[in-house]
């Protein structure tokens with residue numbers, strides 16, 4: 054186990070953030086489903102993306118990865134072979150859930166499994182949407198391993214019970230191989246990278262409010278430069294607000310991914326973002342932040358899915374905001390890589406914050422000084438990095454135990470903090 058030692062320190066400067074994890078998974082899978090050679094540059098560097106590559110290789114797709122570039126050679130989705138054993142999705146819920154959509158194209162069965170954390174996560178949400186198209190999805194008491202058998206799919210009107218981009222994307226990927234039209238309606242808006250990428254590749258995919266309509270489609274091979282991950286950028290944004298100043302370039306500013314920035318602006322933070330490019334339908338641009346006084350806010354309802362991955366950081370920032378910050382309606386946060394509500398409530402209390410745990414969120418009352426102590430990443434990359442950021446603002450030394458979890462999305466995060474002036478050390 055690795056511990057990250059973080060000392061109270063100032064940060065200032067520019068940094069590059071890794072390629073977006075959500076877009077990387079989708080580009081890899083669509084590239085593997087396309088006939089020909091697909092090139093992906095600035096691929097997300099984390100272990101989750103490696104899990105997707107390993108699963109595609111298990112189907113017989115050739116993936117050559119050199120640093121952050123991947124070249125995929127495939128004979129198309131119909132050339133995929135039955136994997137000889139269960140696919141290992143590692144810690145990656147996105148790999149497991151989204152890949153079921155392409156697994157459903159095949160009459161041969163695919164078993165998808167993962168590590169101990171992934172084996173605790175809910176998969177029953179896939180059964181009805183893929184079942185509506187004619188695929189059979191069998192979970193193990195609602196969790197992995199998951200067996201998918203399909204082929205001969207027919208389009209259907211699918212109503213999702215929860216706002217999940219992963220389930221929506223699985224359904225859309227299955228619909229590409231179905232006969233007839235499929236519609237997917239979500240209860241509130243989730244990230245729409247799948248829709249944008251397919252649209253850029255020439256698919257007939259349209260959105261009407263919360264309803265996406267998709268026609269069968271064989272994706273062509275393509276080239277993509279993956280824009281920077283806004284959820285990774287969020288850690289440096291929070292660090293800048295608490296401990297100095299940060300400038301970021303090349304970040305994906307898709308409207309379904311910037312609710313964190315919008316929330317920060319509502320808290321009174323000095324944060325600016327500007328789109329200066331379009332990359333396969335994804336707006337890309339810069340973010341600038343500097344140390345700011347903050348005021349507590351409320352986050353609930355349809356805002357929650359749009360900021361879900363950044364809620365651990367909202368909790369950290371809320372400890373330095375005046376008044377109360379209330380997050381409610383975020384039960385999904387308990388079903389992530391760890392129970393992120395419990396993990397953040399425990400760690401922030403250990404650091405001296407005033408936090409109340411709710412069944413579906415938390416209430417933080419601030420500002421309270423944070424005092425460095427030993428805290429645990431709980432095997433979760435976003436908790437590891439959120440606590441590292443908290444450590445910059447805490448007095449003395451904060452020890453983030455189990456920090457190695459950060460590698461799931463950002464293997465060199467602590468080095469970037471150090472480059473910006475953060476006093477960090479691996480132990």
Ligand code: S3P
Pocket residue numbers: 074075076147216217218219220222243244358361362
């Ligand atoms: C993701 C969707 C979200 C998000 C996850 C990545 C994706 O999960 O929390 O980190 O790439 O589609 P849900 O689909 O469970 O909301």
